[in-house]
Amino acid sequence: MKSLIKEFSKGITVLNPTFGLILGLCPTLAVSTSLFNAVGMGVAATFVLVFSNLIISALRNFIPARIRLPSYIVIIATFVTVCELGIKAYLPGLSKSLGIFIPLIVVNCIIMARAEAFASRNRILPSIFDGLGMGVGFTLGIAIIAFIRELLGSGSIAGIGLLKSNEFILVMILAPGALLTMGLLIALSRLMGLTKR
Amino acid sequence: MKETLRFGFILGIICIVAAGLLAGVDILTKPKIIAQEKLEEGISLKAIFPSAHHFDEVRDGREVIYYKALDNDGKFIGVAFKASGKGYAGEIKTLVGMLSEGRITAIKIMSQNETPGLGSRIADTNFTARFKEKSDLSGVEAITGATISSRAVIDSVKKKAEEIRLRVKNER
Amino acid sequence: MRDNLLVSTSPHLHKKESVKMIMWLVTLSLVPSGLAGIFIFGLGALWVMALAVAAAVITEFALQAVTRRKITVLDGSAVLTGLLLAYNLPADVPFWLPVVGAVFSIAIGKQVFGGLGQNIFNPALVGRVFLMASWPKYMTTFVKPMSYDAVTSATPLAALTEGKALENISYLDLFLGNRPGCIGEVCILALLIGAAFLLLRKYISWHIPFSYIFTTGLLSYVFGAKTLFAGDWISHILSGGLVLGAFFMATDYVTSPLTYKGQLVFGIGCGLITVVIRLWGGYPEGVSYAILIMNAATPMIDRYTRPRIYGS
Numbered sequence: 001m002k003s004l005i006k007e008f009s010k011g012i013t014v015l016n017p018t019f020g021l022i023l024g025l026c027p028t029l030a031v032s033t034s035l036f037n038a039v040g041m042g043v044a045a046t047f048v049l050v051f052s053n054l055i056i057s058a059l060r061n062f063i064p065a066r067i068r069l070p071s072y073i074v075i076i077a078t079f080v081t082v083c084e085l086g087i088k089a090y091l092p093g094l095s096k097s098l099g100i101f102i103p104l105i106v107v108n109c110i111i112m113a114r115a116e117a118f119a120s121r122n123r124i125l126p127s128i129f130d131g132l133g134m135g136v137g138f139t140l141g142i143a144i145i146a147f148i149r150e151l152l153g154s155g156s157i158a159g160i161g162l163l164k165s166n167e168f169i170l171v172m173i174l175a176p177g178a179l180l181t182m183g184l185l186i187a188l189s190r191l192m193g194l195t196k197r
Numbered sequence: 198m199k200e201t202l203r204f205g206f207i208l209g210i211i212c213i214v215a216a217g218l219l220a221g222v223d224i225l226t227k228p229k230i231i232a233q234e235k236l237e238e239g240i241s242l243k244a245i246f247p248s249a250h251h252f253d254e255v256r257d258g259r260e261v262i263y264y265k266a267l268d269n270d271g272k273f274i275g276v277a278f279k280a281s282g283k284g285y286a287g288e289i290k291t292l293v294g295m296l297s298e299g300r301i302t303a304i305k306i307m308s309q310n311e312t313p314g315l316g317s318r319i320a321d322t323n324f325t326a327r328f329k330e331k332s333d334l335s336g337v338e339a340i341t342g343a344t345i346s347s348r349a350v351i352d353s354v355k356k357k358a359e360e361i362r363l364r365v366k367n368e369r
Numbered sequence: 370m371r372d373n374l375l376v377s378t379s380p381h382l383h384k385k386e387s388v389k390m391i392m393w394l395v396t397l398s399l400v401p402s403g404l405a406g407i408f409i410f411g412l413g414a415l416w417v418m419a420l421a422v423a424a425a426v427i428t429e430f431a432l433q434a435v436t437r438r439k440i441t442v443l444d445g446s447a448v449l450t451g452l453l454l455a456y457n458l459p460a461d462v463p464f465w466l467p468v469v470g471a472v473f474s475i476a477i478g479k480q481v482f483g484g485l486g487q488n489i490f491n492p493a494l495v496g497r498v499f500l501m502a503s504w505p506k507y508m509t510t511f512v513k514p515m516s517y518d519a520v521t522s523a524t525p526l527a528a529l530t531e532g533k534a535l536e537n538i539s540y541l542d543l544f545l546g547n548r549p550g551c552i553g554e555v556c557i558l559a560l561l562i563g564a565a566f567l568l569l570r571k572y573i574s575w576h577i578p579f580s581y582i583f584t585t586g587l588l589s590y591v592f593g594a595k596t597l598f599a600g601d602w603i604s605h606i607l608s609g610g611l612v613l614g615a616f617f618m619a620t621d622y623v624t625s626p627l628t629y630k631g632q633l634v635f636g637i638g639c640g641l642i643t644v645v646i647r648l649w650g651g652y653p654e655g656v657s658y659a660i661l662i663m664n665a666a667t668p669m670i671d672r673y674t675r676p677r678i679y680g681s
Contacts, residue, residue: 066204071211074211
């Protein structure tokens with residue numbers, strides 16, 4: 001049990017995909033304009049991570065090493081498509097605001113990295129916990145960035161406006177704001193010793 | 198040779214299972230997705246053409262060219278159509294309602310990717326209201342500081358409106 | 370700065386002047402333009418300058434105190450950054466705008482990289498571009514010159530971009546600064562007085578400013594009108610922030626190339642980007658972006674223009 005908790009918690013702290021591993025930047029930068037979008041993206045990616053880790057770990061003795069990459073891609077793409085269709089059918093609002101970034105989870109390197117580095121070498125249960133931890137860590141990372149950007153850039157939290165004004169820092173919801181926030185947060189997390197240099 | 202066959206076989210199995218799973222999910226979600234799209238389309242059409250009772254699609258092949266707006270008695274009162282133009286950052290798609298004599302009822306920006314806070318103001322009612330009740334769109338004023346985005350909407354709507362007017366005229 | 374001096378190219382002559390003295394002399398050379406700005410746009414301009422300089426100095430002091438580094442506020446570089454930022458702002462901006470810009474310039478543009486000599490980009494321009502992206506409305510609303518009552522007006526460059534001929538503004542007006550624009554960029558005469566001082570005392574070399582202005586003039590002459598070779602190149606040189614940028618910001622020691630050859634490449638690059646943005650870009654003015662982009666290219670320019678070590 002203790003080791004399972006360790007597999008789970010490492011994705012949130014030391015190996016945090018956003019601030020520690022610095023992986024999966026495309027959705028992190030693109031979707032973190034609002035907290036709602038960020039959490040939606042995080043949950044979708046977590047879903048894909050957990051299931052792809054589960055299946056890849058279960059099939060690790062069945063898939064020969066030489067064709068592992070195409071196999072992983074097929075498995076990951078399948079879950080991404082399931083996720084995409086589900087969101088389209090039941091959460092049309094989210095599907096509209098996330099747009100192309102849901103199908104792009106396929107190429108999110110966190111998922112491929114965990115499949116290659118962890119799930120293909122570990123048993124099913126630890127792999128699920130690893131995927132869950134990485135997913136939660138990713139969700140937290142993107143949500144923190146989105147919280148800051150949305151608050152400063154459009155003066156709202158999860159779409160709820162706090163002030164009736166237009167004097168917000170517009171650059172924060174543009175691309176440079178994403179890079180600025182992300183850079184400063186990485187520096188902060190290293191300064192606090194949460195992630196390694 | 199034997200190796201290659203074995204690899205192909207394994208990859209094949211994975212693909213077949215994946216395809217099966219996806220087919221299942223597709224069957225489950227398809228009706229829901231189509232219903233959602235219809236619902237959204239209905240809401241948007243209603244928003245730009247409140248006086249119409251229902252809309253008929255006019256197709257050319259599989260593509261919807263425009264919608265006929267019909268009143269309670271099924272009488273033709275106008276059209277609704279989509280216009281798209283190149284803005285500052287990609288395509289801007291606009292849904293337009295037009296009465297049969299050529300006046301615009303209302304427009305709605307369906308999708309845009311303009312700079313937030315600047316070009317994105319084209320989606321505000323403040324701007325879209327400028328099209329209401331206009332037949333000649335040359336008089337529509339652009340937003341200060343967002344000229345490129347505004348012009349993209351105005352020009353694309355204007356061009357498409359003329360095209361549709363001609364089309365409707367020829368068909369009647 | 371110290372690091373830069375260590376890797377400078379030959380000849381390694383020693384001059385008595387310190388970084389501190391150069392910073393203060395550059396600041397001094399900017400005074401005529403500031404006075405002209407106050408004269409043209411009223412006391413609002415003075416407020417913007419005072420707020421930007423004060424905010425820059427306080428931010429530098431606070432950050433150095435918090436991170437327990439040597440406090441170097443008196444070296445004048447923060448004052449210069451604040452002043453240059455103010456020169457790039459319209460005169461009637463809200464009071465918090467220069468403050469926010471100056472804090473950003475110093476904190477993100479300079480101290481994050483490790484302070485003076487370590488920054489990749491010109492801090493004042495980093496601040497300006499941040500303000501431009503965040504509050505474009507305030508940054509593009511200009512006061513009419515000599516009216517002192519906040520009547521707003523479009524800049525000559527905006528008119529040039531839209532392909533209109535300049536009406537009511539003569540070359541002399543442009544040269545003296547009788548036009549809407551940013552505080553420190555309008556009076557070309559005052560800027561040239563300061564620039565002449567820096568050039569004569571050899572604090573800056575002619576390479577960057579002249580190649581920059583020449584390239585901008587040439588390209589706007591060739592492409593600035595509907596037909597080739599008919600552009601209003603004099604207006605393009607005299608309006609916008611070109612003269613201020615070319616003499617006082619592109620020449621920043623830290624962020625521009627070390628060798629004369631590199632500086633020529635730098636200036637030509639700046640001119641090219643400026644004209645592209647002015648004529649075909651989304652903004653009417655491109656000087657700040659041009660200099661920032663070339664700042665990013667500086668390490669590479671330095672690498673390819675470094676003189677060969679004798680015997681290697």
